[in-house]
Amino acid sequence: xxxxxxxxxxxxxxxxxxxxxxxxxxxxxxxxxxxxxxxxxxxxxxxxxxxxxxxxxxxxxxxxxxxxxxxxxxxxxxxxxxxxxxxxxxxxxxxxxxxxxxxxxxxxxxxxxxxxxxxxxxxxxxxxxxxxxxxxxxxxxxxxxxxxxxxxxxxxxxxxxxxxxxxxxxxxxxxxxxxxxxxxxxxxxxxxxxxxxxxxxxxxxxxxxxxxxxxxxxxxxxxxxxxxxxxxxxxxxxxxxxxxxxxxxxxxxxxxxxxxxxxxxxxxxxxxxxxxxxxxxxxxxxxxxxxxxxxxxxxxxxxxxxxxxxxxxxxxxxxxxxxxxxxxxxxxxxxxxxxxxxxxxxxxxxxxxxxxxxxxxxxxxxxxxxxxxxxxxxxxxxx
Amino acid sequence: xxxxxxxxxxxxxxxxxxxxxxxxxxxxxxxxxxxxxxxxxxxxxxxxxxxxxxxxxxxxxxxxxxxxxxxxxxxxxxxxxxxxxxxxxxxxxxxxxxxxxxxxxxxxxxxxxxxxxxxxxxxxxxxxxxxxxxxxxxxxxxxxxxxxxxxxxxxxxxxxxxxxxxxxxxxxxxxxxxxxxxxxxxxxxxxxxxxxxxxxxxxxxxxxxxxxxxxxxxxxxxxxxxxxxxxxxxxxxxxxxxxxxxxxxxxxxxxxxxxxxxxxxxxxxxxxxxxxxxxxxxxxxxxxxxxxxxxxxxxxxxxxxxxxxxxxxxxxxxxxxxxxxxxxxxxxxxxxxxxxxxxxxxxxxxxxxxxxxxxxxxxxxxxxxxxxxxxxxxxxxxx
Numbered sequence: 176x177x178x179x180x181x182x183x184x185x186x187x188x189x190x191x192x193x194x195x196x197x198x199x200x201x202x203x204x205x206x207x208x209x210x211x212x213x214x215x216x217x218x219x220x221x222x223x224x225x226x227x228x229x230x231x232x233x234x235x236x237x238x239x240x241x242x243x244x245x246x247x248x249x250x251x252x253x254x255x256x257x258x259x260x261x262x263x264x265x266x267x268x269x270x271x272x273x274x275x276x277x278x279x280x281x282x283x284x285x286x287x288x289x290x291x292x293x294x295x296x297x298x299x300x301x302x303x304x305x306x307x308x309x310x311x312x313x314x315x316x317x318x319x320x321x322x323x324x325x326x327x328x329x330x331x332x333x334x335x336x337x338x339x340x341x342x343x344x345x346x347x348x349x350x351x352x353x354x355x356x357x358x359x360x361x362x363x364x365x366x367x368x369x370x371x372x373x374x375x376x377x378x379x380x381x382x383x384x385x386x387x388x389x390x391x392x393x394x395x396x397x398x399x400x401x402x403x404x405x406x407x408x409x410x411x412x413x414x415x416x417x418x419x420x421x422x423x424x425x426x427x428x429x430x431x432x433x434x435x436x437x438x439x440x441x442x443x444x445x446x447x448x449x450x451x452x453x454x455x456x457x458x459x460x461x462x463x464x465x466x467x468x469x470x471x472x473x474x475x476x477x478x479x480x481x482x483x484x485x486x487x488x489x490x491x492x493x494x495x496x497x498x499x500x501x502x503x504x505x506x507x508x509x510x511x512x513x514x515x516x517x518x519x520x521x522x523x524x525x526x527x528x529x530x531x532x533x534x535x536x537x538x539x540x541x542x543x544x545x546x547x548x549x550x551x552x553x554x555x556x557x558x
Numbered sequence: 559x560x561x562x563x564x565x566x567x568x569x570x571x572x573x574x575x576x577x578x579x580x581x582x583x584x585x586x587x588x589x590x591x592x593x594x595x596x597x598x599x600x601x602x603x604x605x606x607x608x609x610x611x612x613x614x615x616x617x618x619x620x621x622x623x624x625x626x627x628x629x630x631x632x633x634x635x636x637x638x639x640x641x642x643x644x645x646x647x648x649x650x651x652x653x654x655x656x657x658x659x660x661x662x663x664x665x666x667x668x669x670x671x672x673x674x675x676x677x678x679x680x681x682x683x684x685x686x687x688x689x690x691x692x693x694x695x696x697x698x699x700x701x702x703x704x705x706x707x708x709x710x711x712x713x714x715x716x717x718x719x720x721x722x723x724x725x726x727x728x729x730x731x732x733x734x735x736x737x738x739x740x741x742x743x744x745x746x747x748x749x750x751x752x753x754x755x756x757x758x759x760x761x762x763x764x765x766x767x768x769x770x771x772x773x774x775x776x777x778x779x780x781x782x783x784x785x786x787x788x789x790x791x792x793x794x795x796x797x798x799x800x801x802x803x804x805x806x807x808x809x810x811x812x813x814x815x816x817x818x819x820x821x822x823x824x825x826x827x828x829x830x831x832x833x834x835x836x837x838x839x840x841x842x843x844x845x846x847x848x849x850x851x852x853x854x855x856x857x858x859x860x861x862x863x864x865x866x867x868x869x870x871x872x873x874x875x876x877x878x879x880x881x882x883x884x885x886x887x888x889x890x891x892x893x894x895x896x897x898x899x900x901x902x903x904x905x906x907x908x909x910x911x912x913x914x915x916x917x918x919x920x921x922x923x924x925x926x927x928x929x930x931x932x933x934x935x936x937x938x939x940x941x
Contacts, residue, residue, distance in 0.1 A: 357800050385912065395778075399823045401832065406810040409792025417740050424912040427789040440782040441915060449784065449915035529768065529807040532824060532832035 190282040193306035195297050196264050197326045198314040200287025201254035211241035216289040222325035251473040259467035260285050262501050270510035278517055288326045294333045310513060311351045316361040317464055318354040319404035321393055331542040341548055349549045350522045356407040357414050360508025365461060366418035367504055368496045372459050384457040385424050388412045390464035391471060392429035395437040400533035405439055411463055431471050444484060457492035466499040522550040573665040576689035578680050579647050580709040581697040583670025584637035594624035599672040605708035634856040642850035643668050645884050653893035661900055671709045677716045693896060694734040699744040700847055701737040702787035703914060704776055714925040724931055732932045733905045739790040740797050743891025748844060749801035750887055751879045755842050767840040768807050771795045773847035774854060775812035778820040783916035788822055794846055814854050831871060840875035849882045905933040
């Protein structure tokens, strides 16, 4: 780690610390060919999709789904992921320049899984910028093989195959923040967002309003393999409820199931139907695993449930808490998380020394070898 | 609430506050007929078991299983549940007499679901003792319809049908502590127990030892109905990992699946097998949802996995953290929890104003009506 107090501030020319904002990405534009390209990359990823004849069926399904997904993006005015990621990166690095002057200047790089700018683009840029240190920051608060895991497998492929990290020490010091399900960044932000949303409701219904924490579901075969995600989402929900003083009834539910196989439930629409049958009418939905607006919040929650399902089931209140986006507590919290990571001198968390108990994937094995190597390099440097 | 500072101390004749220690119970003795009687009660409970021809199949299965279960109890020297429950009750009430003199003397009553002493026995005793206040304390840190829910349905049946609580105010002030998944009682106790267990291992393997948090599983149909249990267990695990500083890799796994239907996974034996296949050899098992030793810890974990499975899979370390039992942090923590409950003046938690989203059971509906009534009575008294 190079001390660089004289160059603190993000306006400096040369970068000291690169923060790689890992996320899935989205179509590069709302054109149907870009939506198709994005879906093709997604359906090719065997880390998250398992189907027979994948090389044949993947392109077919992508082609069939593209116009429909394009229409949804049109309805919400385009995919907001890149804009939010860049805005968050700016907020975090500005805060970090103040909080951690010895590693400043910090600069954020967007590092998407299924679209540009991807890991190759990020590394080219940060090399040009002369960064001495790279911190991979997963933008998924809770770890899943289908999100952070897939991102990391893509990054390790690039770093091992293209950059030769296993054979030659990379010119930067690399480290990883793989999850933060109990961090103030996520817990305090959502507690604050929920309090703000509840305060908008008439006092007469506030106490009986049900908080529906909704997270993207994953297939049961992934849960059975030992994916950490569902347990960590449970952790975030419990920590938020504690912070709120448990003043409202709540449920943890799951959304966005696709395809015919079994997924983690209960699904949000079933839960809503059940609650309505039992006489409940007021809901505040909390997208607890989404840190920025997404098609799952803007279309699925705000259009399919808030409008279409509300009309069908006749519930009265369906208010949706915004995603963390650029909430000041969120950006400050992530900056603090990175600062603590730097101060601790940790390369990878203990959890990243193992794989899911049922994992047999060579990609995941390679990722662990690469992470172990980064850890060894950093330990050698520290000696 | 009667101020009674002069009578503090559990040796006093008249009781001010009764703490009802809710749990499932076990066979009254190791005689095969008592084991059979216990199984019969269990298989009759439609809150936790759903099978065709239950009235006919339940007794058949109970009869067939009794000798096998008796043999297991013999191997572990009998069911320790009652002894632990009484010892915990004594420790908690002694601490409470000091912490909350205005509600002393406190006395604990064992309130089992499937065996004596049950709710009828508890209420007869506490009435004889002249208790003015009754606090129902679930001994399950995380709430499930199959545990605390079933206990409460049994208690509400007795209180409504036998004691007429819906028509006449009960002579005592009743309230409920239904869950405490993020409490110091559970989180700090297990963090301490894990640290103690890890310290016993050779330093060379300590950091790579995997913490396997094992909880009793529940069927998927219960998860799908919206049971809070799995999410709350996730919360406890995350809070314990935070308290430990996340120094070890870990997994949340599930045990004790029975019958042919799908249960929450991954099952502990599958997870162990997978980890061994990936080269891991050292495990510390943490019974995160059991607060006292039980057949599931003493037989399933300590004999079936620690001995039989260890021999088969050839892992090297399988060390098991004890259940909370009478750990001083645990007893102090529960006493603090009750003290906070008293000071807050709460009758029931917000969560108990609703049922699982998919619930259609009349028993659960009756329980909510009864709890609501208790809440109204206490609010009237407060006015």
